[in-house]
Amino acid sequence: MAEFWKTVPSGENHAGFSITNSKLQIVEINFKDNNYVLENVDEVYFNEKLNLQNDKETKIIALIQNAFNELILKKPLKSNKVSFSLPFESFLTMQVPYDNTLLHQDLLDEFKWELSVLYPYISTSDLVIQYHEIEKNILNNTDTALVFAVPRKYLRILNDFCRQNKLKLKFVDHTHITSEKALSVTNNLTDKGIVLSIYLNYNYFSIIFSVRGKLIYHNVMAYDDAAEIPSLIMNEIDSNKIIKIDRGLINSGFITGEDISGSFASALGELLNIDLIRFNPFDKVRPVSHLLNNKYFLEKNNSFSPAAGIAYRLG
Secondary structure (H helix, E strand, O other), X not given: OOOOOOOEOOOOOEEEEEEOOOEEEEEEEEEEOOEEEEEEEEEEEOOOOOOOOOOOHXXXXXXXXXXXXHHHHHOOOOOOEEEEEEOHHHOEEEEEEOOOOOOHHHHHHXXXXXXXXXXXXXXXXXXXXXXXXXXXXXXXXXOEEEEEEEEHHHHHHHHHHHHHOOOEEEEEEEHHHHHHHHXXXXXXXXXXXXXXXXXXXXXXXXXXXXXXXXXXEEXXXXXXXXXXXXXXXXXXXXXXXXXOOOHHHEEEEEEEEOOOOHHHHXXXXXXXXXXEEEOOOOOOOEEOHHHHHOHHHHOOHHHHHHHHHHHOOXX
16 A cells, blocks of 8 residues: 655656546656656546545546546656545544554554544544654644544555556655645745645645644635635634644745635735745756646646645655
């Protein structure tokens, strides 16, 4: 199975794919002349909406395969090693205090029990669990663990897809976490103090707080109307039960997601009284020449942050 939170060995070509409910995106990074270069940035819409939770496995694979075929018809892959970013609604998540003296398996058992309480309708035996240890920090005086659980079904589907296409599956990860990797590549977060990061799609949005480049808090929220987003974020800041934070302490803010406009980022930043930057995940990576005329590279780069981040898992 693919693993979370790992990096590929240095010197390898690597393609990152991002799956949403409407499209498949690709960012390919290749190693040439002792340097990594950006080889491809592209996307293809599915023939119909994808519902990972409810669609049959055969339908999911067929939709991904058709989109993949169209991508490689335009530009064949140069790498046989691939990774995938999945939308955050595909994951069960929680952030809980934990005992850092426990062994890895004991921690996993503890997290499975916690997940079974939070999500009693899910069988934890059907989940693959990984966790990110967060040491106590200036906003929280308790060690916590950010836990991600993904149904084995998704990993099985991606493994089957890769096997059918003679590809090697390296990693599967969470959309916002992969976006954070792209953000850290393009920005030195260690110098920015407390940073708010927002990832927005059509039904959910995710927020991450980091301190000097280290993730300290994450949460996902559903919304029905964009007008709800500012108050939901402000409530998350003002009434947070895990971290204690004041809006005035936030040094920087970044936003990414599906089709985020500059005007939307500015308007949301004004309402939050935070300067929100719609960052370019390709800002520090040298592109091959043909990408200089690529509309996704030039105009829609922000929306490729998950695919870019998973592609940047380089040793």
